[in-house]
Amino acid sequence: MYKIEINDFFTSAFSVDCVIFGYSDGEIKALLIQRGMEPYTHFWAIPGDLVYPSEDLPDAAQRILHELTGLENVEMHQSRTFGSPNRHPQGRVITISYFALIRISDFEIKASSWAEKAMWVSLNDIPELAFDHNQILSSTYELLKQKLSNEPICFEMLEQRFTLNEFQQLYEYAFDQTLDKANFRKKIKPLPLVPSNESQKNVRHRPAKLFSFDYEKYSSAVKDDNFQFKL
Amino acid sequence: MYKIEINDFFTSAFSVDCVIFGYSDGEIKALLIQRGMEPYTHFWAIPGDLVYPSEDLPDAAQRILHELTGLENVEMHQSRTFGSPNRHPQGRVITISYFALIRISDFEIKASSWAEKAMWVSLNDIPELAFDHNQILSSTYELLKQKLSNEPICFEMLEQRFTLNEFQQLYEYAFDQTLDKANFRKKIKPLPLVPSNESQKNVRHRPAKLFSFDYEKYSSAVKDDNFQFKL
DNA sequence: GCAAAAGTGTTTGGATTACACCCATGC
DNA sequence: GCATGGGTGTAATCCAAACACTTTTGC
Incomplete structure (x- = not known):
C-alpha cells in the first residue's frame, strides 16, 4: 500500500522557530540570534531548535526560546509550518513557526546555549538568515500585520x-x-x-x-x- | 548539549490532512472518509495520510487527497499544524492541515486505497472523528470564515x-x-x-x-x- | 388573481475625512 | 516669544441600515 515500510516514515525531525517582535525607536524589531553551531554557523537566525520526540509544541517553543535568549514566560502563538524537503541540510526537518510580541524593555536578552549572540534587529535591516528564515520571518510579519488590524495585540509591544x-x-x-x-x-x-x-x-x-x-x-x-x- | 543523541530526533513522522469544503443545499459541507485501516478503523476522518520522507507538503496533500477520494487538481492552502505528543497512537506524528474549497458538482468522489467510503457531510452533522480531527476541522472552519470575509473564495464553492x-x-x-x-x-x-x-x-x-x-x-x-x- | 421571490429606490443616522484651530512646555 | 508637538472641534462627505415598493414568474 505504501511505497516504503511504515517504520521508514518515522525518520523525520521537527523544530520550532520563535519569531519575537518588539517595538522601539519607532521601528518594529525581531529578536535574532547568531548561530554557534553547524549548519549555518555564524549566520543570524530566528531562535529555534529541534523538538524532543515527546515534547508538545508550545512547551518546546518556550523551552527553546529560553535556552537561546534567556526569555521566560513568553506566550507564543502558532504561525505557519515550513516543510520543503531540502530546507535543512541534516535531514528532513519540518519547522513550525511561533510568534509573540513583547515589550523590549521588560526583558533582558542573554544569548546562551549554542547562540553566540542575541539582539533586536529592525525589520528594515534584516540580513541574510540561516535556512529559510527570511521567508519565515516575512510570512510571520504578514500575519502580525493582519492581527494588528483585528486584535489589540499592539499593546503587548x-x-x-x-x-x-x-x-x-x-x-x-x-x-x-x-x-x-x-x-x-x-x-x-x-x-x-x-x-x-x-x-x-x-x-x-x-x-x-x-x-x-x-x-x-x-x-x-x-x-x-x-x-x-x-x- | 541535547538530552538525547541527534539521531534520536529523527524518529518522527508527519502527515497532511485535507479539509475540503463544499456548499450545496444551503449548507457548507466537508468531505470525509471512513477509515479502513488501523488505528481508528471504521471511524470517519478528514482525508489525510503520512508524507513520504522526501516529499514536499503541498505535493503530499495533492497525492493523498487523490488516493483517498479520487479528487485531482485541487489547489490547497495551509491551515494549522497539530502536534500533541499523543495525538497518534503509533508514534509521534505531527499533522499539517490543508484546506480547499471546491464545487461539489464539479467532481466525482470515489473512495479508494484504505478509504472505505467518502462522502460530503454537513458541518451541522459532523460525527466523532478519528484522532483530533474534530479539532482540526473546526479550527480550519474558523480560518475559512475569516477568509470568506477578506478574499473572494466563496466563488470556489x-x-x-x-x-x-x-x-x-x-x-x-x-x-x-x-x-x-x-x-x-x-x-x-x-x-x-x-x-x-x-x-x-x-x-x-x-x-x-x-x-x-x-x-x-x-x-x-x-x-x-x-x-x-x-x- | 395570488403567492413567492426577484430586484430597486429612498431616507436616515452614524462614521470617516479633511482641515483648522488652540494649548502647554523648553529654550 | 517661538518652535514643537499635544490635543480638540466642525463641516462635508460617504456608507450602512431599515424599510418600502415594483416586477416577473408558476399555478
Missing part, C-alpha cells in the same frame, strides 16, 4: 504606558501610511484606555498624557457587548 | 453560475445572520460579477439572473486599483 502618538506611530509604521491625529483619536475612542496621572517628561513641547490598555475591560466588552477591535 | 441570493445565503449561513437583500446587493456592487443571459429555470416565482465571478477583472482591480475584497 508598546510600553506599559504609552502616549497616543506612540500608539498611532506604530500603526503608521506597520501599514506604511500617515494617519490624521484627530481622526485616529476618534477611532480609538471605544477602546478601554486608562489615562494615568503622569505625563511625558523632558520633552521640549507640551508633554503628552500616558495611557495604558485595560485588558479586563476589553475582555468583558468582547463578551458582554460583542465588541470587536478594528483598526 | 458556489456553482459556476449562481444567483445573487445563493451568494447571499452562503454568507448568511457562514456568519449565522440574516442580511438585507437590498443592502447586500449595494455592498457587492464593486465586485466584477458578469450577468449571464440565462436565468433560473423551473421556479414558481420570478426567475433570478445568473452571475459568474470574473477572476481576471478581480486580479487586475487588486493590482491596478488597489481594490480590496471585504464582506
Whole structure:
C-alpha cells in the first residue's frame, strides 16, 4: 500500500522557530540570534531548535526560546509550518513557526546555549538568515500585520504606558501610511484606555498624557457587548 | 548539549490532512472518509495520510487527497499544524492541515486505497472523528470564515453560475445572520460579477439572473486599483 | 388573481475625512 | 516669544441600515 515500510516514515525531525517582535525607536524589531553551531554557523537566525520526540509544541517553543535568549514566560502563538524537503541540510526537518510580541524593555536578552549572540534587529535591516528564515520571518510579519488590524495585540509591544502618538506611530509604521491625529483619536475612542496621572517628561513641547490598555475591560466588552477591535 | 543523541530526533513522522469544503443545499459541507485501516478503523476522518520522507507538503496533500477520494487538481492552502505528543497512537506524528474549497458538482468522489467510503457531510452533522480531527476541522472552519470575509473564495464553492441570493445565503449561513437583500446587493456592487443571459429555470416565482465571478477583472482591480475584497 | 421571490429606490443616522484651530512646555 | 508637538472641534462627505415598493414568474 505504501511505497516504503511504515517504520521508514518515522525518520523525520521537527523544530520550532520563535519569531519575537518588539517595538522601539519607532521601528518594529525581531529578536535574532547568531548561530554557534553547524549548519549555518555564524549566520543570524530566528531562535529555534529541534523538538524532543515527546515534547508538545508550545512547551518546546518556550523551552527553546529560553535556552537561546534567556526569555521566560513568553506566550507564543502558532504561525505557519515550513516543510520543503531540502530546507535543512541534516535531514528532513519540518519547522513550525511561533510568534509573540513583547515589550523590549521588560526583558533582558542573554544569548546562551549554542547562540553566540542575541539582539533586536529592525525589520528594515534584516540580513541574510540561516535556512529559510527570511521567508519565515516575512510570512510571520504578514500575519502580525493582519492581527494588528483585528486584535489589540499592539499593546503587548508598546510600553506599559504609552502616549497616543506612540500608539498611532506604530500603526503608521506597520501599514506604511500617515494617519490624521484627530481622526485616529476618534477611532480609538471605544477602546478601554486608562489615562494615568503622569505625563511625558523632558520633552521640549507640551508633554503628552500616558495611557495604558485595560485588558479586563476589553475582555468583558468582547463578551458582554460583542465588541470587536478594528483598526 | 541535547538530552538525547541527534539521531534520536529523527524518529518522527508527519502527515497532511485535507479539509475540503463544499456548499450545496444551503449548507457548507466537508468531505470525509471512513477509515479502513488501523488505528481508528471504521471511524470517519478528514482525508489525510503520512508524507513520504522526501516529499514536499503541498505535493503530499495533492497525492493523498487523490488516493483517498479520487479528487485531482485541487489547489490547497495551509491551515494549522497539530502536534500533541499523543495525538497518534503509533508514534509521534505531527499533522499539517490543508484546506480547499471546491464545487461539489464539479467532481466525482470515489473512495479508494484504505478509504472505505467518502462522502460530503454537513458541518451541522459532523460525527466523532478519528484522532483530533474534530479539532482540526473546526479550527480550519474558523480560518475559512475569516477568509470568506477578506478574499473572494466563496466563488470556489458556489456553482459556476449562481444567483445573487445563493451568494447571499452562503454568507448568511457562514456568519449565522440574516442580511438585507437590498443592502447586500449595494455592498457587492464593486465586485466584477458578469450577468449571464440565462436565468433560473423551473421556479414558481420570478426567475433570478445568473452571475459568474470574473477572476481576471478581480486580479487586475487588486493590482491596478488597489481594490480590496471585504464582506 | 395570488403567492413567492426577484430586484430597486429612498431616507436616515452614524462614521470617516479633511482641515483648522488652540494649548502647554523648553529654550 | 517661538518652535514643537499635544490635543480638540466642525463641516462635508460617504456608507450602512431599515424599510418600502415594483416586477416577473408558476399555478
